Amino acid sequence: MFSELDTPSLVIDLDAVRANVAGMAGAAARHGVRLRPHIKTHKMPELARMQLDAGACGITRAKLGEAEAMADAGIDDILPAFRSGASRSCAAWPRCASGPGSG
Structure with missing residues (x-):
């Protein structure tokens, strides 16, 4: 099966992902x-949607591009x-920000 994939390719064990997401959510709830x-x-x-x-309660991002991709996905x-001092970040951030802590 894997020999038929073009490289690079992303292969995800969806059952493992679901178990990890549920495990973290359960640990947070228990504590x-x-x-x-x-x-x-x-x-x-x-x-990210699976985690939500x-x-x-939300997601954390490092780069503006990550925020833009997530915001574009709703x-x-x-x-x-962390706060970014780059002018592009400052100009684009209002489009990507909402919710607590986004100010």
């Missing part, structure tokens, strides 16, 4: 904390991991 995963590991709106649907609670 009474809100989960706001950083999307730098996957950068995929579909996986499982109970995450995700509206995006927290920057």
Whole structure:
């Protein structure tokens, strides 16, 4: 099967992803904390949506492009991991920001 894939290719074990998402959501719920995963590991709106649907209160991003991709996919609670001083970031951030901590 894998020999037929063009490279590079992304291959995801969806059962493992679902189990990991559920496991993190369950751990957060058991400990009474809100989960706001950083999307730098996957950068995929579909996986971010899975995390949100499982109970995450929002997502965290590092780069403006990550925020833009998530906002374009309809995700509206995006927290920057740090403030950016770049003029492009400052100009584009209002389009991507909403929710608590986005100011």
